[in-house]
Amino acid sequence: xxxxxxxxxxxxxxxxxxxxxxSAKNVEFIEDAYxxxxxxxxxxxxxxxxxxxxxxxxxxxxxxxxxxxxxNPWNKFITHGTNPQTKNSFIIVNTEWFLxxxxxxxxxxxxRSFMILKHGVSPSSVKVIPYIFxxxxxxxxxxxxWVLARAGLLRYGKGVIFIGSFVITFLFNSIVMxxxxxxxxxxxxxxxxxxxxxxxxxxxxxxxxxxxxLEFLDSSIKAEITNGETFFTPNASLFENYAKKLR
Numbered sequence: 001x002x003x004x005x006x007x008x009x010x011x012x013x014x015x016x017x018x019x020x021x022x023s024a025k026n027v028e029f030i031e032d033a034y035x036x037x038x039x040x041x042x043x044x045x046x047x048x049x050x051x052x053x054x055x056x057x058x059x060x061x062x063x064x065x066x067x068x069x070x071x072n073p074w075n076k077f078i079t080h081g082t083n084p085q086t087k088n089s090f091i092i093v094n095t096e097w098f099l100x101x102x103x104x105x106x107x108x109x110x111x112r113s114f115m116i117l118k119h120g121v122s123p124s125s126v127k128v129i130p131y132i133f134x135x136x137x138x139x140x141x142x143x144x145x146w147v148l149a150r151a152g153l154l155r156y157g158k159g160v161i162f163i164g165s166f167v168i169t170f171l172f173n174s175i176v177m178x179x180x181x182x183x184x185x186x187x188x189x190x191x192x193x194x195x196x197x198x199x200x201x202x203x204x205x206x207x208x209x210x211x212x213x214l215e216f217l218d219s220s221i222k223a224e225i226t227n228g229e230t231f232f233t234p235n236a237s238l239f240e241n242y243a244k245k246l247r
Contacts, residue, residue: 024050034068049110104209214243
């Protein structure tokens, strides 16, 4: 009987230990020339969002200073990544922009950031694409060498055939394959982002707010473009498309 009691105490102890290890932990962001610690209000909202999506690990909440926005215009809104100094996950939130929207939209953006930090900034398929194209390039060089040799050019020497195959492959990659690679990576990245948005909605159970949040960011980006910020031009309709897909 005493053994069972001690066993239960040990089980509870390790259960609490595991829960503390698996739970998210917020730590203070150390201010630098570009960023500062996020406001207490946003930190509290972030803690709730982290619990909602099941994020585990140490994270920081930062707010951008003017130089921080200048080096990365995305800091005008909300961004996420890894702090290069502490190696902790961190979310950068522009307080003025963020607090100008309803609470439900704030929750979506924070939950979305934590969901991305939880699953990865980009899908594993995107990381594999460059290696696939490298292997294809090598294959193409040897395939062309074989074709040129069969075409009767072997009399000019293997070196000439190899150089010819290399030049043809280089031109083909420059004109066709490089553009195809970029489009394929963009497609996979956008599909991944759409999946992330869906996962967040599964946690928040609020699709309407998710759509409104994406549209809010879309309108903010377009306002920046209208004011002459060309940095956002390639993403002019990105979040509008995300909202349409979610709808």
